[in-house]
Amino acid sequence: MATTSAHATAAAEPHHEPSFVRKYIFSTDHKVIGIQFLFMSLFFLLIGGLLAGVIRWQLGWPTNPDMPLPGGGLLPETMVNQGIVLPEFYNSAVTMHGTIMIFFAIMPLLVGVYANYLIPLQIGAPDMAFPKLNMASFWTAAPAGVIMLAGFFVAGGHSGAGWTQYPPLSANPEFSGVYMGQQLWLISMIVLGFSSLMGAVNYVTTVINMRAPGMTWFRLPLATWALFVTAVLILLAVPVLTGALILLLFDQTIGTTFFSPEYGGEPLLWQHLFWFFGHPEVYILILPAMGFVSEIIAAGSRKPIFGYHAMVLAIIAIAFLGWGVWGHHMFQSGMNPTLGMGFMATTMVIAVPSAIKVFNWLATMWRGDLHFHTPMLHAVAFVGMFVIGGLSGVFVASTPVDIFLHDTYFVVAHIHYVLFGGSLFALYAAITFWYPKMFGRMMNPLLGKLHFWLTVLFFNLTFFPMHNLGIAGMMRRIYDPNQYEFLRPMQELNTMISIAALLLIGTQLIFAFNFFWSLFRGEPAPANPWRANSLEWAAPSPPPHGNFARTPVVYRGPYEYSSPLSVEDYLPQDDPPAEGPEPVPAPATSH
Amino acid sequence: MPWLPAQVSTFGGEIDSIFYIILVITGIIFLLVEATLLWFAFRYRHREGRKAEHIHGNWKVEVIWTTIPFIIVIALGAMSFGPWARIKMLGRFPAPGLEIGVMASQFEWMVTYPGADGRLGTDDDFQRRNQVHIPVAQPILVHLSAEDVIHSFFLPHFRVKQDAVPGMDNQVVWFEATEPGEYELACAELCGTGHTRMRGTLVVHSAADFETWYEGATQTAN
């Protein structure tokens, strides 16, 4: 495997054209691997979205023979019978919507795609530290996805224990009626864990060791900072999940009893292990999004990011505090209530660094020169949506209020404001922002804006009223709320939400169309279409194998927009300063 | 728009008021932040010939907007400690007027009442499926347990929720009803295919009615 000496050689070597398979399938080029992850996770985003459609159909028109599930006839009768979603399949849909969206769509989109694609480009490296390991990482993730999908087609159906897989329901087939599907779920997740691990080792090593000359830690773009810290979280959190998954798999297959109470096992042990991983995982799913948004808001505002150091410190603070809050998922689980108090205190505190980031984004826009291109629209919407997700978190952080709101639709609303309003909006921003770099073509701005506005509209119509459902007490993961008298008046709202959700899913087709159409018909992209500063824009669009013609030298931070030193409103990191030492700019005026 | 269900327990009001305090505080922050965002988006939109100001930041404002949220969340946390302790901590439970056992299983609630001796766990206990009968204005102590998987004992109108975990037989939860009437008991934790129909009824009787019901129940039980 290459060592640091590979720095400049890869680019300088005249390389002959590799075969199709080496170039696009078993490629070790970090950019190709990033794009492979992109196609894979967009596919899973579609699957996850369709499962959401199944869930919303059932909740909008519960068990209604007059409203058969469209396309339900294509599914076997063990899932959908005469157009009616069966409870078994509903539970699987709920479980797999969560699992697929979190582990196979959002996480690989944020990390698999952008850590791979951006890190070497933003730090000025020709490739990752371990390109073969990187390839192995993708070719481990892809089979994990196949195994996960296979679970739908085995006898007994797919796992229906929720993405959190609480035993004994998940451990004992007698209780769930799911045999093979449950095991495939676990095996797939273990395999995916190996993929994440290989990626994380690579990202951490690469950022530490492969930075171009002059690229000091505090000249790293915030996207790279966020991805680096995320990789550290993955490195430390995923093995804990892998350990727990293995124990659960043993419980299911060889008859150990780690989580089965009849032989002294502890169901709560799973919850502790799962959430010890799961809370850092929540930040794995938002930190990179915050990083992308920081890049895009700075570039879109033509202004340096406000409080760069505070932003970095906030990322690090979140990563540290994230290890001490897992118990807030377990306030009502039977965990000692005194522990609950401690977890409430840490949980309240972790809201602070997120608040700091929001204020800094706002301050970045203040006195800026805002260009609302599609990425900027998504990034600004991210801030607006993330604020809602953050504030709704305060309700459930308060232990007494959580007694009522725990396991209701309030939590569903909260997670979707963070994961969809937050992470997915940031991803739409990122995809549209870096698309020209990846594919050498621009996405259609008109379709981009149409997709943006409709998504914002339908997203809020879908998820904001879910806060109300939760406040009214509607439980999550429930097949037919009409079983309960106190939930019956909410059917109308549920139907409205379902219509909005289906329109939201439909709107994503605009994005899909724009994505694929622009691959072939988009306008050719210049190297630096957004006039941005970081190093990836110094490479051609798309960058060749080895990225840079010669190793770039970095002279300044990545956010020198509208600098008085430059006639243009941007100043790339690798632009050599004018003759003589650069004059130190006057300290920022304190307003 | 659907809203909090009517509240009929002694501590429900306390939970609701913390909810409202958080709602007001986060509501104000929400409005301020979103208004600022929209205002900036409008005010600083691109105009020909304007250049953004080259500002890198300001440590003074960073300290300010770190400190203020910190104080707010600490205050909200501090406010939550007392009610939480009163509701969930064993040492703070009031002396119960009635103790019952609730065993959750797929997909029903088996409620055990003490017989004539007034004590649970003796031979004269009797059971009702999916039916909880309690007197008004008496602290009720529920001994929760689960037979197979995790369930969650959820009384929306009483602001009560507690998971019933198999193997943990010492789970207790208490509440006190303020209004007679019939309410619903729900399972809030995904417990399998029949999760959605794991519904029970909770009947709050006036003191006299409860006596009558209890007499009748013990008679038929023996």
Place this chain on the structure above:
Amino acid sequence: MDHSAAMTLEGGPVEPGMGVPNLKLGMWVFLLSEVMFFTALIGSYIILRAAQPEAFAEPGVVLNVPLTAFNTFLLICSSVTMVKAFAAIEHGDQKGLRLWLLATVAMGACFLGVQAYEYVKLVDHGFVPFAAGYAAEGGALYGATFYTMTGFHGAHVTIGVLALIWITVRAFMGKYTRASHGGVETMGLYWHFVDLVWIILFTIVYLI
């Protein structure tokens, strides 16, 4: 506030990096995640044992402590020979490298052999990982946690021995020199880690 234009020209740009080869740094990073994996397993053991003390037998009742103490000694010795191998190649001593590597492989393999023997004896005694058929002192959790922890450690030793064989073959092919022997060093990191984990496991599973 800060101005990022500083620190550029005078004395030329800064060359970042740790000054450690990628392979070695990557191994350190990987071992961090291994620490978390074993923490999850050992943590579960501690929690289960604290919750269900009666499911676990006193030390020495089921497990053969002297045998495993010998095995522990063997593994510690193999760490010493690994250090010797590394020291040898740092001085360019090819013969020393090969001999010490062979010794390390041999001791690693012996460790696995003794562990296999121990497992067979324990199963004969009715000490199995699953609830059905558990016939030893304590309860089924004891068997489950024991085999999971020692089994995953054993798997790590097995991978280590295979990797060591590979390194040894390369050593015999003369692939390592005084100037370039990153493979040996990285292998050593892994091997010492596996040794360290065993010392912890031996202490908490066999002695406490």
